[in-house]
Amino acid sequence: MTDRYLEFSNSALGKTLSGLLGLPSPPRLVRAAGAYAARPxxxxxxxxxxxxxxxxxxxxxxxxxxxxxxxxxxxxxxxxxxxxxxxxxxxxxxxxxxxxxxxxxxxxxxxxxxxxxxxxxxxxxxxxxxxxxxxxxxxxxxxxxxxxxxxxxxxxxxxxxxxxxxxxxxxxxxxxxxxxxxxxxxxxxxxxxxxxxxxxxxxxxxxxxxxxxxxxxxTAPARASGDLFLSPLAGKVALVTGAARGIGASIAATLAREGAQVVGIDRPQEEGALGETLARFDGYGLALDITAPDAPQRIAQELSTRFGGVDIVVHNAGITRDKMLKNMAPHLWDMVLDVNFGAILRINDALLKQGLNDGARMVCISSIGGIAGNAGQTNYGATKAGVIGYVEAMAAQMAKRGGAINAVAPGFIETAMTAQMPTGPREVGRRLASLGQGGLPIDIAEAVTFLASPLATGVNGRTLRVCGQNFVGA
Ligand SMILES: NC(=O)c1ccc[n+]([C@@H]2O[C@H](COP(=O)([O-])OP(=O)(O)OC[C@H]3O[C@@H](n4cnc5c(N)ncnc54)[C@H](O)[C@@H]3O)[C@@H](O)[C@H]2O)c1
Missing domain, CATH: 3.40.50.720 (NAD(P)-binding Rossmann-like Domain)
Incomplete structure (x- = not known):
């Protein structure tokens, strides 16, 4: 969804008016136009x-x-x-x-x-x-x-x-x-x-x-990364969950931009959208609910038999089912806990047994909601803080295999999820940040790609906030 106020305040008239009225004037951010360069x-x-x-x-x-x-x-x-x-x-x-x-x-x-x-x-x-x-x-x-x-x-x-x-x-x-x-x-x-x-x-x-x-x-790198700044993901197989749309689609495209062969997963009802997204960069789609009982086994098997294993795993699929705790039905609690948290643990357990290549790097998507907390998000907050704890707990095990696991905590990002918010909270979510605006899916994708690549050798067990320094929980 576009931030109309950002567009307006950066126009000639908008600049004058926002200056005269003392309104916020969020800057226009310059984002990367393409892939990593050899001499950036x-x-x-x-x-x-x-x-x-x-x-x-x-x-x-x-x-x-x-x-x-x-x-x-x-x-x-x-x-x-x-x-x-x-x-x-x-x-x-x-x-x-x-x-x-x-x-x-x-x-x-x-x-x-x-x-x-x-x-x-x-x-x-x-x-x-x-x-x-x-x-x-x-x-x-x-x-x-x-x-x-x-x-x-x-x-x-x-x-x-x-x-x-x-x-x-x-x-x-x-x-x-x-x-x-x-x-x-x-x-x-x-x-x-x-x-x-x-x-x-x-x-x-x-x-x-x-x-x-x-x-x-x-920290001191477990193994040297070498001079891998150009197409750093060439020859790597990357799994992305929730890849049909939003942040996951952007992550999949950005990993592919740096050379990865992407395997994208999304729910069976999103098969069409998943296929459309992945076709843009020759990705391979798996229409699968990550909470299905056989999902971990199917994912591990597919990755090892069809692709010879996986080098990058991005746990992005996530849902919200917001309700104040006093009104939260147990199925809303269970559903959020299972998609955002339980499924990650089960899939990783299966991958650690079969399919995860040596040196693999994992990235889990958390949220600033797991750091600051929001009324109505006890279920979501528990999962997103849990993910931060999980990457801390798993870092040593991943390092032993020559790899790493980290998390990205997005702030307010312009997606279908945030477009559903009422106007007031949406405007607050956008402006109460040092950069005065919401982020775009590509901002999360860039951070994930960095953490998934050899550029982040030596970064393990960490959570990187990508939030324009949102004042929530900062
Ligand atoms: N948008 C934001 O501002 C924001 C902020 C903080 C964190 N996040 C996190 O970023 C991630 C992506 O969010 P988004 O805004 O792109 O959401 P989105 O709803 O646009 O996309 C999520 C994708 O995950 C898929 N998915 C959901 N349940 C699934 C399941 N059981 N099995 C397989 N796929 C499933 C959906 O079909 C969808 O394609 C989530 O983990 C979310 O919690 C988003």
Whole structure:
């Protein structure tokens, strides 16, 4: 469904009127036009700053240069010597920051190496780097802070100050959201540097347009991902449940865009729509209710005999049956619990026994409703929080097989599900977010594709909110 107010407020008349009346003016987000590129930052200026004790300039410089970025450096900031020494060591040329008056030459993204923060005083180095440059962050610009994982940061003061960055990023994202710019935090555990290039590419690109104010943890990768940035899913088989329409259809198409052979599942009554969706990218359809008693067995068998196993599993199918608990009939409770939660566990149990290839990556679709809770959604909230718990609990088992399991928690997304909401709550759902608008199915699909790909090697057991920093539960 289209957001008519977003369209209006971005027209010439709408801009004038919303300015005069003090109405919200949600920015027009720039989304990716196609598949991942080999050098996605080509011809883009990215400014790199660091604390005076930063440890990650070398991997960051290497990743930025390989992505094609022109790396700019701030002339006088605490980490200048460290950035310069690392650049000399890894052979990356640095450009001095252009004059602020030199229009168009400024950086489109700002990356700050916040490792080495050992207490509150050193947080000042982040302030000194970013504060004078806030006004120069362009529309749809990107800010990425890269810190140590708090647990690996050192003593109590270092851990606490490093964790302070989470509050910083949540607040700062709210300040720059008006122009469609995003700010996120990557927490890197010891050894996680080896996996920094994928998340760096994702967060600095238009593929992450609707993700802001979030923290993602990166740990040492179980196995090297190699240089798999172009068609990263080529040769992979991907299963997507609920693929006929909405978010699932977009996930299926986006996985196919990056090279995957998609197997889509949806309910028998959606067979026509499923076939239409999958025909666009040569996908294979299975008309099947995921809660049917024989569904896990059939899925596992079909994937192993017909496709030689599965490499990516996306549990997307989900339903709502909202009622206040006092009015909720038991069948509404059971149905939501079974589709959104029980079926995932049963299908995975079957796949773990038969059909799941080594190195497989799973992504489960949760919801911010499972984080914040909504009146009338006790059943739905339980399933979506359960899914978050499930990916945390299963991470070690998936890592042992060389793979991973993560969740995506969408905020308000423009689909058939949200089109049914009454106008008032729908408008609130859209506007009460740093980016001032609902997301599109493609925003969820991009996050799922990132987590399903080798770009997210080192990300395991995590939940990534894709919500434009919706204020619900933030
Ligand atoms: N739309 C949002 O704003 C939003 C927000 C947060 C989370 N989510 C989650 O995203 C996922 C997709 O949501 P959507 O908005 O695209 O919903 P949707 O209703 O448009 O699509 C869901 C798909 O799942 C299929 N499905 C439902 N039950 C099934 C079953 N038993 N077996 C097989 N297929 C089944 C449906 O037929 C449908 O094609 C869900 O898990 C939902 O909870 C959506």
């Amino acid at each position: 930052l080509e011809a883009r200026g990215v400014m790199l700053g660091s604390t005076s004790a930063g440890e990650m300039a070398s991997p960051l410089l290497t990743a930025l240069a390989e992505a094609g970025a022109t790396v700019q450096v701030a002339p006088s900031h605490a980490g200048l010597l460290r950035v310069k020494a690392s650049a000399a060591a890894v052979g990356v040329a640095l450009k001095t920051e252009p004059n602020p008056e030199d229009k168009g030459a400024g950086a489109s993204a700002y990356v700050f190496d916040a490792s080495g923060i050992d207490g509150p005083a050193r947080l000042r180095e982040l302030y000194d780097f970013l504060q004078p440059r806030v006004g120069r962050i362009p529309a749809n610009g990107r800010v990425l802070i890269v810190s140590r994982a708090p647990a690996d940061a050192g003593d109590a003061a270092a851990q606490a100050a490093t964790q302070g960055l989470r509050g910083f990023i949540r607040s700062f994202a709210k300040e720059i959201g008006k122009k469609g710019a995003t700010a996120n935090l990557l927490e890197v555990g010891r050894g996680g540097e080896a996996a920094i290039a994928g998340p760096l590419r994702f967060f600095l690109s238009p593929h992450s347009a609707y993700i802001t104010g979030q923290t993602l943890a990166l």
